[in-house]
Amino acid sequence: MQLGMASALETLCGQSYGAKQYHMMGISLQRSWIILTGCAVLMLPIFVFTEPLLVFIGQDPAISAVAGTISLWYIPVMFACVFSFTLQMYLQAQSKNMIITYLAFVSLGVHLFLSWLLTVRLDLGLDGILTSMVIAMWIPVFGQLIFVFGGGCPLTWTGFSCVALTDLVPVLKLSLSSGVMLCLELWYNTILVLLTGYMRNAEVALDALSICLNINGWEMMISIGFLSAIGVRVANELGAGSARRAKFAIINVVATSFSIGLVFFIFFLFFRGKLSYIFTTSEEVAAAVASLSPLLAFSILLNSVQPVLSGVAIGAGWQSIVAYVNITTYYLIGIPVGAILGYVFGYHVKGVWVGMLLGTLIQTIVLVFITIRTDWDKQVEVTQERLKRWYITDGNKGKPDSGGSP
Incomplete structure (x- = not known):
């Protein structure tokens, strides 16, 4: 949160x-x-x-x-x-x-x-x-x-200011939207662990799942880095009034992150459960990790794009929109499908994970569509209006900074 x-x-x-x-x-x-x-x-x-x-x-x-x-x-x-x-x-x-x-x-x-x-x-x-x-x-x-x-x-940074105590409500609304957006994504994986905890032989299943999620988390740090980079770059360019540079940054970062994800996708498909011995000496757990490795590989591939698009949303201030997308794709599609596959059809942790992957895939497709269809010149106007609305004159200068909104 x-x-x-x-x-x-x-x-x-x-x-x-x-x-x-x-x-x-x-x-x-x-x-x-x-x-x-x-x-x-x-x-x-x-x-x-x-x-x-x-x-x-x-x-x-x-x-x-x-x-x-x-x-x-x-x-x-x-x-x-x-x-x-x-x-x-x-x-x-x-x-x-x-x-x-x-x-x-x-x-x-x-x-x-x-x-x-x-x-x-x-x-x-x-x-x-x-x-x-x-x-x-x-x-x-x-x-x-x-x-x-x-x-x-x-x-x-010009020191602490009482001005920070004013206009907290608009910042709170944006913060809550951002928190809900990211929580819906992080809780998604947590629910995967939670659902696995109810299954038979839950200890082995949780051990194997934890190893897979750790490996996924390591690789995802790369995508998180790209998320931060594209979030900053999009926000900077929109603030500076350049829709063209914002679009150029999005294309380059998405392509770079996806290329890295593709390499790891092939790597984990090839090595499968062998990497599990970094974490455990249990043959049973290693076999379970090997069984889950294809799903891990596809998760890594999707996670090379999805976080970057979330970064675009953060840079542009679309947190509320993405929160609604996450609710629909993750909680109305992914989790129900995963629960049905895991418990009704007896695919256990694999079924739950397949449902989760389906939700992530649909969410990624929706974010790609939104990003492609966005009028970035219009986004520049929206950004300038937000900056103008929340602008407070610099008390040290008594006038707006050069290049800022009037």
């Missing part, structure tokens, strides 16, 4: 940067902090009562107990994400990606060292891993805050 809501900042900051309304980026960042912190507080009960909630809906009590423990550790992670996600969107919108990359490397290195120290040397098990995760999640937050407050963004 927080990542989705933070993506509204990518729309606002990207378009403001393209229009050279630089000071509005700092104001938008502060507004997002207020909105996401409030959202995090409202979500606290879900993390506190995860175990009884899972037991209530019929999940295995042993698995629910572990999930409940992990969810409590995620509370500090949730508050770290409030700042981490928003700062990342803010910095990416102005192409300050290197500081994000450097901090990510530091965070990864610390995480790996602490994970080894706390689990292997000190034998703290799950608590050690989760302690390392919490520390690693806060490292980029403090690093990015020091960078921003220390003068790394002189044009876009």
Whole structure:
């Protein structure tokens, strides 16, 4: 939810940067902090009562107990994400990606060292891993805050402002639309795991599915990178008033991401279950992963395009439209078909996954159609109107920034 809501900042900051309304980026960042912190507080009960909630809906009590423990550790992670996600969107919108990359490397290195120290040397098990995760999640937050407050963004950060407390409702609406859009996508995979948990021999099925989803998640990080890149580029170009450059960026990024996805598609079809031995020594689980590998390969292929199109939607501010598309394709088509194939026809986890793939395929086709049929010159007009409506005069200058909306 927080990542989705933070993506509204990518729309606002990207378009403001393209229009050279630089000071509005700092104001938008502060507004997002207020909105996401409030959202995090409202979500606290879900993390506190995860175990009884899972037991209530019929999940295995042993698995629910572990999930409940992990969810409590995620509370500090949730508050770290409030700042981490928003700062990342803010910095990416102005192409300050290197500081994000450097901090990510530091965070990864610390995480790996602490994970080894706390689990292997000190034998703290799950608590050690989760302690390392919490520390690693806060490292980029403090690093990015020091960078921003220390003068790394002189044009876009001019200090805290009471103006950030005004006009919160329009930003909240866009944030909620963004959050719903992304949640509907992320929950889709979660429901796949949830439905698998009700099946016979659920432990093996969940182990195999977790391996497949981990591999898919690794590859999807590439597409997520393209999502961020195209979101920023489309927002920048629309803010700058260039429909032609926005379209050019979309074509190039989609083609590049799809080409990479095609390579991985062939790779995973060829190796099938052999990669599962990175995660497990169980022959039974490895065989289950091999059986699921074709579905994994097709998921990777679809995920090389779908996230990029979602990035286009974020850059253009279409979050509400995509949310409706996701509800229809995922929850009215994909999940019902998957449940029927998995439970009624007895295809188990394969049936559920096929239904999920069908929903993703239809969603991707719809997003391709919307993107192709869009009048991008009209989108420039819509963007300029939004920038004009939300513009606040820079108090430091007493007049609009050069190149901004009047």
